[in-house]
Amino acid sequence: MDSRIILGAIIVLALVLAPAVLSPALVNAGIQMLIASLFACAFSLLCGQAGMLSFGHSAFFGVGAFATVHAMNAVGGAGLLPTPFMPLVGAVTGLLVGLVAGWFATKRTGVYFAMITLAIGELLYSLAPHLGGWFGGEAGVSTMRMPAFGLSFGSNVQVYYLTLAWVLLCLGLLYLFTRTPLGRVALGLRENTRRLRFLGYNVHMASVLVFAVSTMFAGVAGALQAINIESANYVLFNLDLSAEVLLNSYIGGVTFFLGPAIGAALMTFFGYVVSDLTTSWLLYKGLLFVAVMLFVPRGIAGLVQTVAASVRRCGFGALAASFVLHGVAAALLACGTVFSVEMLQRIFSQDYLSLARLGGKAWPAISLFGESWRPLAAATWLVPLVLFAIGLLVLREAMRRWRAAIEAATRGSDEANDPAVASGAST
Amino acid sequence: MNAQSALSLRGVRKSFGSIDIINGVDLDLVPGERHALIGPNGAGKSTLFHLISGQLGLSAGEVFLGNQKISGLPPDRVNHLGLARSFQITNVFPGLSVFENLRLAVMRQHGLQYVFWQSIARRTQVTRETRELLERLRLANRASTLASELSYSEQRSLEIGMALASRPQVVLLDEPMAGMSREETDYAVDLIRDITRGKTLFIVEHDMDVVFGLSDRISVLVYGRIVATGTPDEIRSNPVVKEAYLGEETA
Numbered sequence: 001m002d003s004r005i006i007l008g009a010i011i012v013l014a015l016v017l018a019p020a021v022l023s024p025a026l027v028n029a030g031i032q033m034l035i036a037s038l039f040a041c042a043f044s045l046l047c048g049q050a051g052m053l054s055f056g057h058s059a060f061f062g063v064g065a066f067a068t069v070h071a072m073n074a075v076g077g078a079g080l081l082p083t084p085f086m087p088l089v090g091a092v093t094g095l096l097v098g099l100v101a102g103w104f105a106t107k108r109t110g111v112y113f114a115m116i117t118l119a120i121g122e123l124l125y126s127l128a129p130h131l132g133g134w135f136g137g138e139a140g141v142s143t144m145r146m147p148a149f150g151l152s153f154g155s156n157v158q159v160y161y162l163t164l165a166w167v168l169l170c171l172g173l174l175y176l177f178t179r180t181p182l183g184r185v186a187l188g189l190r191e192n193t194r195r196l197r198f199l200g201y202n203v204h205m206a207s208v209l210v211f212a213v214s215t216m217f218a219g220v221a222g223a224l225q226a227i228n229i230e231s232a233n234y235v236l237f238n239l240d241l242s243a244e245v246l247l248n249s250y251i252g253g254v255t256f257f258l259g260p261a262i263g264a265a266l267m268t269f270f271g272y273v274v275s276d277l278t279t280s281w282l283l284y285k286g287l288l289f290v291a292v293m294l295f296v297p298r299g300i301a302g303l304v305q306t307v308a309a310s311v312r313r314c315g316f317g318a319l320a321a322s323f324v325l326h327g328v329a330a331a332l333l334a335c336g337t338v339f340s341v342e343m344l345q346r347i348f349s350q351d352y353l354s355l356a357r358l359g360g361k362a363w364p365a366i367s368l369f370g371e372s373w374r375p376l377a378a379a380t381w382l383v384p385l386v387l388f389a390i391g392l393l394v395l396r397e398a399m400r401r402w403r404a405a406i407e408a409a410t411r412g413s414d415e416a417n418d419p420a421v422a423s424g425a426s427t
Numbered sequence: 428m429n430a431q432s433a434l435s436l437r438g439v440r441k442s443f444g445s446i447d448i449i450n451g452v453d454l455d456l457v458p459g460e461r462h463a464l465i466g467p468n469g470a471g472k473s474t475l476f477h478l479i480s481g482q483l484g485l486s487a488g489e490v491f492l493g494n495q496k497i498s499g500l501p502p503d504r505v506n507h508l509g510l511a512r513s514f515q516i517t518n519v520f521p522g523l524s525v526f527e528n529l530r531l532a533v534m535r536q537h538g539l540q541y542v543f544w545q546s547i548a549r550r551t552q553v554t555r556e557t558r559e560l561l562e563r564l565r566l567a568n569r570a571s572t573l574a575s576e577l578s579y580s581e582q583r584s585l586e587i588g589m590a591l592a593s594r595p596q597v598v599l600l601d602e603p604m605a606g607m608s609r610e611e612t613d614y615a616v617d618l619i620r621d622i623t624r625g626k627t628l629f630i631v632e633h634d635m636d637v638v639f640g641l642s643d644r645i646s647v648l649v650y651g652r653i654v655a656t657g658t659p660d661e662i663r664s665n666p667v668v669k670e671a672y673l674g675e676e677t678a
Contacts, residue, residue: 176546177543179546179548180542180543180544180546181534181540181541181545181550182540183543184530185531185540187522187523187531188520188523188531190522191520191522191523192519192520197502197503198480198502198503198506198511198514199503199531199532199592200503200507200535200536200593201503201535201540203503209543
């Protein structure tokens with residue numbers, strides 16, 4: 001427990017100090033990561049803890065963002081509240097809209113619940129462009145951050161600290177919520193609503209409240225986004241955002257409290273870095289998601305937990321070689337994938353077609369990673385094949401060593417425990 | 428209706444389409460008695476429990492808990508008025524710890540349904556009652572085990588314990604011993620006798636040793652009708668019962 005608090009303190013300290021060493025662009029990315037983390041945690045309260053998979057959570061993010069933009073523009077541009085308190089507008093809007101939407105959505109469970117939330121999200125997405133007064137049509141609504149309490153909020157460092165403060169506050173509140181009676185009932189909703197009903201709980205009312213708590217924090221995330229980019233557009237209601245929060249949460253580990261935050265932060269950063277490097281960045285995101293779901297279905301947090309448990313049992317030394325081999329295998333497989341994807345992307349691109357037509361040659365060479373590759377040469381495709389082959393071999397060896405270490409530790413502990421088991425059985 | 432009854436059924440009927448499952452059941456449970464409901468398979472015993480506990484709606488008739496009419500109320504209201512039930516198929520929170528399972532059951536009695544402004548750990552009374560219940564169920568050493576990882580009979584104990592956590596006046600147990608070994612059954616009978624003391628117990632059970640050993644009175648349900656109600660001795664010697672039910676087994 002103590003080590004967890006220390007780890008948490010280190011992370012918070014790092015987040016506080018980060019703007020001092022980061023470039024403005026990275027500070028911006030940091031703001032996006034923080035907002036995505038909060039949104040993912042709000043979503044996972046509903047999806048991971050209460051077992052209600054929402055496909056339309058961007059609706060509440062968007063509603064929070066629009067309400068905040070309007071609040072910032074209110075009173076002739078002076079704003080309804082001082083800028084640092086603006087996320088409260090998102091919270092209240094998210095809560096109220098969530099209570100109404102949740103009342104309908106939680107009448108059903110499982111797939112039907114998911115479909116209703118999807119419908120609510122799509123409804124807003126298709127209505128918003130037509131409601132010019134509220135959502136500003138296709139252009140959206142823009143605003144300006146007003147100075148407050150001697151802070152100008154002109155630089156993105158100040159916005160970063162505003163966002164950080166709100167995200168930490170909200171994550172703290174979300175964590176405390178899990179310790180409350182209603183937070184415990186949420187777990188019961190996930191596990192067995194029938195039993196809950198026969199214990200005397202009003203399942204519908206409890207579901208609505210958990211739903212509204214989740215949408216309230218989604219609204220805060222939307223408000224922070226509005227403050228950050230000083231505008232809101234109807235594309236916020238797009239299914240993309242609903243899907244992204246879902247993918248981020250599952251990649252991070254939806255049933256762990258901080259898993260979704262980790263997943264969202266990493267994936268946002270991944271998007272930020274990779275989208276500059278390649279046009280296929282969405283494909284990489286998708287591949288990552290599929291890989292996580294296939295090989296570590298409990299997400300990054302689940303992987304960390306499993307690895308930590310293994311390290312405790314076997315000791316780090318016994319697993320060190322396997323760790324290194326896993327790393328090497330992952331790097332080789334990633335290189336093979338990247339090479340194949342980039343190569344194919346270039347071959348099938350419009351540019352390549354034009355190049356072939358202009359040059360008069362059917363298959364001109366492609367330059368990639370500082371080399372020139374002929375698309376029909378066997379040597380070109382041997383590169384990814386060899387990478388995959390070596391990668392898989394290394395992976396097999398890594399897994400073999402892992403199993404061996406675990407087995408050795410199990411045998412050891414069995415022998416150590418044997419007398420204890422025998423005496424336990426005799427009493 | 429009888430003012431002294433803990434639970435009272437008046438002309439209860441249930442049909443699914445054109446098929447009548449329950450054909451007019453009248454029954455009064457005396458406060459504090461242990462009453463068993465027996466009958467051949469398909470007689471409608473579980474259906475009757477579903478009707479009383481609010482899981483199914485009645486086609487006709489009324490059910491009273493004390494003086495309070497409970498027919499037509501949803502399960503959570505019925506539970507809140509003082510009637511709890513266990514299920515034939517274990518129905519717990521599989522992914523939560525044993526402690527958490529029982530705490531959820533205890534919590535509701537303290538009016539903690541929608542509370543989100545206070546930590547559950549600060550309600551020491553809830554924690555204490557949960558620990559007491561763990562002790563009585565003899566599950567104290569399994570408190571942090573996931574319910575899904577318990578042995579079958581432990582799960583059955585948990586199931587019964589969750590029904591009792593709400594401090595009901597009337598408890599419905601639906602085949603609590605189903606699938607248990609001889610020793611587990613003896614143990615469970617002890618447990619039920621112990622923790623239902625002072626409450627009215629209505630139990631469906633197929634194990635006749637349990638039924639005749641545990642109950643004060645027995646009712647026999649055949650084809651949706653109660654053909655006899657009486658003490659174990661009366662039931663044993665009742666010719667209608669012998670013919671309709673016991674006869675099949677002793678023959």
